Amino acid sequence: MNEKETIEAALFAAGGTLDAQTLGKIIGKPANKAVTIVETLMKEYSERGSGIEIIDLGQRYVMQVKPMLTDLVRPVAPKELSAPMLRTLAMIAYHQPVVQSDLVDMRGNTVYDHIRELINRGLIVSVPYGRTKKLQTTPLFADYFGLSSNDPEAIKQKIIELSHQQSGDKGLNKWLGYKLVAFTPMYQSLAILCGIEDYKVINAYDPTEEEIEELADVSKLVISRGYLEKVSRYYDGEIIEVSSTTFDDIIQAVEALENVGNKQKTEFTLSNLRDLKEKYVSKALLIDKKVKPATDMISRIVSDLRLGVSAEGVVIAPDYDLTSNGVQVGEGADILVPTHGSVETDLIERVCRKYDAIIDGLKALEKTSSD
Structure with missing residues (x-):
């Protein structure tokens, strides 16, 4: 030639x-x-x-x-398979015949859309299996990827061979999408709290091209509540929205990651969080002063501490001047609650600082009143 x-x-x-x-x-x-x-x-x-x-x-x-x-x-013209869809197809090919419900557990609910598209393209077939289905590849799958046979064992060995050429057994696990979780920087400490060892930290709100490529390797993405629409432009896998204002917020976040975390570590963390919440509630029971929350965020903390509320109560506000809607809240408040700590700070520590600010502030005001 x-x-x-x-x-x-x-x-x-x-x-x-x-x-x-x-x-x-x-x-x-x-x-x-x-x-x-x-x-x-x-x-x-x-x-x-x-x-x-x-x-x-x-x-x-x-x-x-x-x-x-x-x-x-x-x-x-043939449509290219997206990276997440390709990983779903790889898992089906590697584990076939694979139970659909097991695949959803490993890859998240977005797998349903992948399965539908892969069936439409003729790359996999779905066979009834009790109340769920079993999935496996078709001869067209072998043709599509230039394989000589659609034999499941031959396909599995080919996947292992390709993975070893790239990055070994760990690379195989990542390529097949084994519950790889990513966290936005603020929620990195959740990985530690849940005992998750294999994870990524990615700025998913305004990602670089490199970070968008990294998101393609992720099966679950943990973000701040309220950013779903923005993040969905860059990522089509399972998104877990979490908050970190109260202990209950962190408890819910940990519970949402139970199936991908270490069971013993997760149980320890949940027990510790519930104990901490009760300790703070006990401290707040000794406070007689009524409070007036300046924002919904402060209202949630006040409610969690079971403090009395009054229109003439002690004004408690976050430590910023304006809300996202331009409403002035911080000026003139009796107690300011810290909200803008370093993103590296442990989530539990961030919550404790908020609760401490309120309880210590109220105790100081009570002492001043009694003097």
Whole structure:
């Protein structure tokens, strides 16, 4: 095969851009030689009125359908599998026949959409199995990935072989999507509280291109409540929204991660959180002063501590001046509650500081009143 045919085949197979240096390496010649060959191909494609064209993007080249024909051929063009869907397919292929409910437990509820799409594409079949279903690959799966057989054991060995070429057994677990959890920076300490060893920390609210690629390896993503719509633009896996205002918030967050955490560590953390809450409630029982929460966040803490509320009570506000709606809250408050601690701070410590600020502040005011 000559050099021109080799470069033409490379551009066709790439399905994206190839730079001159890469093309030169393929034919074993300098980059400028590859450029000359590509320019010849571009001229030939243009002169023969082909429906395919080669575009120069500044010594980066791509072979594509001409724009005027794109809409006409789109119905017959194969759609690429998204990274999360590909991992779902890999798990089905590796474990087949796999029970659908087990797959959902491992990958999250978004798997249902993946299964539906994979069935529509003919890559897997679904067979009734009691109250759920079993899933397995089809001969089209083998054709799609260039495998000689759709034999389950042969497919499994091929997956193991590919994984070992990349990063060994740990890489296999990650590639197959074994409950890899990611946390936004503020909630990293949840991983420790739940005994989760294999996890990522990703800024999912405004991710870089690299972080978006990392999100593709994640089966569950833990974010702050209220950011679901924003994060969904970058991530289509299972999203767990959590808060960290009260002990109950953290308890709910830990419970949401029970099935991916260490059982003993999770149980210890939940017991510790419930004990801490009761200790703070006991401290608050000794306080007679009524309070007036300035925001919903403060109201939740006050309610958790079972403090008395009054319109003439001690004004308690967060330590910022304005809410997101532009309402001024902090000025003139009797007690300010810390809210903007370092994101590295343990979640339990953050909650304790809020509760301590309220209880210590009320005790100080009571002492002043009695003096």
